[in-house]
Amino acid sequence: SNSSSGSSTFSSGLEIADISRDLEGARTFDISQVDPSIDLDSFDYVVVLCRPARISFGSAQLSN
Numbered sequence: 001s002n003s004s005s006g007s008s009t010f011s012s013g014l015e016i017a018d019i020s021r022d023l024e025g026a027r028t029f030d031i032s033q034v035d036p037s038i039d040l041d042s043f044d045y046v047v048v049l050c051r052p053a054r055i056s057f058g059s060a061q062l063s064n
Helices: 007-012
Strands: 045-050 055-060
Touching: 007 045, 007 055
Parallel strands: none
Antiparallel strands: 045 055
């Protein structure tokens, strides 16, 4: 997402995966499998989002 806000992320962020079933341990995601045309430089944040409530539970700012 380009915002850490839950409502902005819900409307304009890229959904990578549903993590509601597996909450423990480190996770790795291959963004090119989700959408090969995505350039991660287009986004500023990784956000853990509760989609139904549009509430962010955490975020991390991406850097080069």
